[in-house]
């Protein structure tokens with residue numbers, strides 16, 4: 001099965017799962033969107049009003065900012081995959097509870113496994129907390145962390161949440177600066193991959 005087919009199958013399963021704790025109050029499941037073959041997964045917190053209405057992550061004001069941050073590094077929204085820590089809108093946009101994060105986490109883990117990204121850009125503290133539970137966003141934003149997750153090596157780059165940037169000029173300045181570091185991080189990972197592949201090529205030439 002292709003990644004698209006696996007994601008479709010998972011989405012259907014999630015739509016049918018009546019045990020998901022935020023389902024009753026939500027209009028739509030907000031599963032995820034984007035390029036399933038991407039190296040970059042952007043992970044937000046949870047759907048807001050517009051996401052709940054449209055069934056797509058990051059389509060409101062925070063989404064517009066995310067789009068322009070991605071544009072600033074010539075990485076169109078369609079090139080990355082975007083999803084959230086919880087996939088139904090919490091009532092009144094409140095923070096997701098630990099038990100809600102755990103319930104949706106079962107599906108989020110599968111989404112990440114299917115996409116198999118090289119870099120996860122976490123947006124805000126709830127998504128950062130999945131990989132860096134003891135980190136403080138003010139100390140780590142824009143830095144790259146090498147993480148081993150489910151026997152896979154990947155990089156996690158925590159960013160402030162775009163909604164926080166819309167509320168605070170200094171956070172806006174920092175999130176813009178942090179996104180500009182992503183191309184360098186991706187380039188470094190590409191180069192490292194080449195180094196890993198190279199010895200095998202040399203060995204083959206010796207044979």
Ligand code: URA
Pocket residue numbers: 044045046047048051056057058059060062063084163
């Ligand atoms: N904020 C999020 O964290 N996710 C969305 O999808 C929209 C706003």
